[in-house]
Structures are given as structure tokens and as C-alpha cells.
Amino acid sequence: MQLDQIGELQLLKEIRKRFKSTDKNIVVGIGDDAAVITPQKERILVTTDMMNEGIHFDLSFSAPFHLGFKLVSVNVSDIMAMCGEPAYLFANIAAKKNADENFLWGLFAGISTAINMYRMQLVGGDLSTSEDKIALSATAIGVADKVVTRCDASAGDRIYVTHTMGDSACGLEILKRLAPESKNVVQDIRLDDISPPQNINHLLLQTTGSLVQIDWNIAYSLIKRHLMPIARDSGEFLPYAASMIDISDGLFIDLCRICDESNVGARIYLDKIPLSKEIRYASEIMGLDFRHLATTGGEDYELLFTIPASVSSSHIINATCIGEIVEDERIVVDEAGRESALKAEGYQHFGP
């Protein structure tokens, strides 16, 4: 049924039913003018991020489930990057008057899966019509006793990243090249797919005039990183980290943000940047430079943090050291030991 055949009051009633909470710290949940919460720690953390159709997502390959899931993750990633615990979510959704209700319920299914994973509660938001494109935003609230900012990196700190770099950007490159018959397959992928949907074993990509095949497992692994990124838990690094940021716009641009805020420089070793086998394989098929994707590609939502030299590296398990903070120069060292300038390259809204 179309949303305008259901009406706002009925939609809100259904949303309230689906997201009913028994959390005793929620004094007033969905359905009043504002949510009322009793925070259980001294400090609250608040972040908000938008996702706009045509800019942040393309409905030809992103399913509503993916959008809902990602909307939560991108906000949670900011809470994690301060070493907070995500707790409450508010979602703003604007869609065309005559949008199908399946769009909305798909979106909420994605939101629901994500907030359960991050142990959060949905406690409010706003539902509105838009004239044309879909506009989404969310606000995440977290709690913390101690936080880690971008400002406290010092010369001598080691620089770490979680997981691998550039997979999300590489996944997006695959998605952009998908042949029409493969786009529908992608819309159906979820977080825990083991075997490919419809028993296919490859996807078809359109590259400069010709069609090429990419192995399903490789493609799935990269596409999933783009459509349904998972915010990394920073809890294990909290006792040691001096500074932290999440990589949303690209490794280099986000590292430069730490340098700017902390008034320091950095020295990065290209061959230490962790890369998945999938990015190497898929980049070759598409004729792309995987180093470029890994250093400037956005939306990885991995953590980038620095650890004081005095902390033993044996404490840092699930992250890779890629360089060190220095006084003021910003240098990239390649495999052959050649040095070049570290530039703030990556995604910028209103970029030139």
C-alpha cells in the first residue's frame, strides 16, 4: 500500500509497536514531544549524520534494508570513535507521499537489525514527506565516563587502524559497474549470507564496453562492506588510545584531521596498510589502483587511533600499526623507502 493511503497517525502507531522498549532508563520513549532519558554515565555523546538519495546512496542497487542498517552504523561509528557506548537512536525519514510502505518497513528492518546488534534502543525521530528524493538522518546518543578525542596525539605515538582499508570504496566501484541483471541480486544480500542468493557464482560488471565476471564471494565481501558497514567496537583500545577518529572520508584525509587537531605530523608506511585479498583481486579486474582506494576511499568506518610509545604493542591485538606520529612533517613512505607528502585526500562534500 502507498504511504499516503495509510497516513502518518497509523504509520506512527505501527512504528511504536515495533520498537516498544522496556529499558528502565527510558522515561518517555516514542510518541511524545521529546524522548526523556536518564543517562547512566556522567557524560553523554551525541552525533548526527545524514544520508541523501543521489549523494549517499543509489536505489538501483541499495535496498531499503541496507539504508536502514547503514544509517545506524555511520552514526554509531562516530560514538565508537570517541570510545563511547552507543545507547539511543533517533531516525528522521522523508519519502515521497506515494512511496510504497515496503520501502518504510524495509528501512525499519535494517534499523532494527542494526540497533539490536549495537544494543541500542530507537526512542524517537520524525517522519515526513519529501517532494522528490529520499532524505534520511539519524542522531545517536552514547554514554561514557572517559572519551578519546582527535586532539591528543603526540609525537612518538604509534598509528593503528582496524581491519582492512578501502574495501567499502572498492565495493562501491563494483556496484557502479553492475550489469542490470546483477543489480537485483545485490538488493537481496544481507549480513549473514553464506551461499549466494539464487545460487549464482559470479556477478557481471560493465567495464569500458565489455562485460566481465567477478567471483560472487569476492564481490559479496566487498559490496557488503559498502552497503552494510559495521561500526567497530573501540572498547578494547579505550585503556590505551591517546587519540581516535573513524575513517569515513578516507584514511589520509581522516589521519590529517588527527594531525590538524593535535598539532602534530605523521609518517605512514604504505606497505603496512592492511589490505584484503578481495580488494587486490577486484581492483585488478576493474583496472583500479588498490593503493589509491585504500588510502583515499571513503566509508570504511574503521577506527584510526594512536597509542603512546610507552604502551607495549602486545596490548593492541585487533589492529595494525601503519606508522607513527612525528613533530610536524607529513610523510608517506613507499615499499622502496621513497618518501612523498601525505595529503588530505579523500571525500569532501562541496569538494572542488
Next chain:
Amino acid sequence: MQLDQIGELQLLKEIRKRFKSTDKNIVVGIGDDAAVITPQKERILVTTDMMNEGIHFDLSFSAPFHLGFKLVSVNVSDIMAMCGEPAYLFANIAAKKNADENFLWGLFAGISTAINMYRMQLVGGDLSTSEDKIALSATAIGVADKVVTRCDASAGDRIYVTHTMGDSACGLEILKRLAPESKNVVQDIRLDDISPPQNINHLLLQTTGSLVQIDWNIAYSLIKRHLMPIARDSGEFLPYAASMIDISDGLFIDLCRICDESNVGARIYLDKIPLSKEIRYASEIMGLDFRHLATTGGEDYELLFTIPASVSSSHIINATCIGEIVEDERIVVDEAGRESALKAEGYQHFGP
């Protein structure tokens, strides 16, 4: 200059400079992954509202200043309606890549004027491109020891509203009928205009084929209520109110929300609903029914609340009693004493 000639990094730098705060409860303000706040009361209140171009506003008569001011007020109004104290604001702004920077700075001037008026701090948000239309949203955070919800109205409570009803909807009707030469005049109006800009003494309205004049002072008073609504301070009602809501979608629909949540009925006396002299005058010129505007018109952002029968009416100064809460019937009584059904009429997104 166009926003894409300035770039996101430079824009954020300028925004940080303009909204630098010395509030000691802000541990981390604009510029990190999330804001970090130490709330000074036991409970926090959170609300979020969108404003989308073509749905919530029309750039042919709304100036960026108006949008920024209203974005804050509509969110603050929700905090006030819970009897909270507004404290922190987060603003999300999406505009076209090539939008002029004056749009952004006008918007921030409106935000700045409003947050100063409400004694709030801007501590975060998100700046993004949109493919076409402007998409705005904000999240307001308030604090409170005690809150007033929609759920605690009881039979016998008196029903009150602040100020006058329908002025914003009437102002919108004027704006929709403005002749082109009067639209520019309206873009320049601000909160404290005493004499009309450009020394004009009337605006021109296009009504069914002919042009009519409307007195500047009348028009200004109503238009201002629509373009720059002011959230009412609920502080004086906090000691007495049993239930409260802000009137954003219309008096009747919002009153029905209190009835639904509190499981009660209401009896409203039409002749007690407070009306401005301006709405009577302007409605007549436009051939509109002022009663209809006052009972179903949206965006007044006045407070609607109920006071237990045991509280002396002498305590309630700046509000008008318009009826009472009853067991379960929902009745409107007109000037002649005739009764009709109170219906949830007013603005609904995804309405039929």
C-alpha cells in the same frame, strides 16, 4: 562564492569559529566525531525534526535566515512541551553543490539568533550536498528534573492554550497569495521590525483574478508567526500542568493526541479559543474561515496543556482556558451552545 568553491573543510572551520562556546558542560564541541556533554540535571530530553524544501518551506518567500530560526524553534518547542530547558542544538544541512555561500551564512545567522534567544549552544551537526532540494533537520537536547507528558490528563482538568490560535496558518495563506513584487519585501523581514522595510504600508495579494491590498502591520504580524515562530516558555506552567503538547499540526489534532495518550475525552468551547484581531481582518480579505484556521491550522507552536481542577485558575496567567477534559466524549460547543464532534483535523504527513 559557491559552496563547492570553498569546500567542506573550510566551511567547517568557519562554522566552528562562529559557534565557539565557553560552556563548561561541553566537554567536546563542534569538530570531533561526536559532541560530549555533561548534563546538569538528572534527565535529558531529545527531539528531532526535519524541514524539507517544497514540503515545509518555499524559497520564493522564505529567506535562509527564516529557515535557520524556524529550524531551532520547532525543535525547542518540543522540549518546552515536555517542560524541559533547551540546552544544545545539532543542525543537519544539505544543499546543492553549487549553492551560494550566502544561503549557508543566512541560515546560520537565523540559527544563531534563535539559539541565543533560547540560551542554547550549537555543538554539532552534519553538512552535506543534496542532489536537488534543500534538506534540513535538527536535534535539540534539553534537561529537566521533572517532565510533563501527553499521558496524564484526567477528567476535570481545564484545557489551556497560550497566545492566539491559527495566526501561523493565516500567515501562510497570505504568503501563498503574495504578488511577486511583495515577495521580496517579505524575504527581508526580521523579528524586531518596527517600521516596514522600504517604507511600504501594504502588501499585494493575488486573490481569484484580482489584486487586493493588505495592511503591512496586519500582514507582518501574521507572516512573522509563520516564518519565525517562537517556542513558548513552559516554565511558568510546570508547577501546575498535568499534561502538555505543543500545537504543531493544529489545535484539534494535537488535542486529540492528548486525549488518545491519556485515554480521556475533551469538551471545547469555540468562543473561548483566543483569536488575534489580525486573523479576523486578514481572513476576511482572503475569504477564509478564521475558525477553521484557528482549530486545524498547523505550525502555531503554542502550548496546549491541562490543569487539574484542584489548581486555582489564578495561578495560570499567560494562557486561556478553552474547555475541559471529560471522561470519554469529544465535543465542540459553538457560540449558540450547539454541540458537534471534535475530530482530529489538522496537518498529517502522508495524509490522504
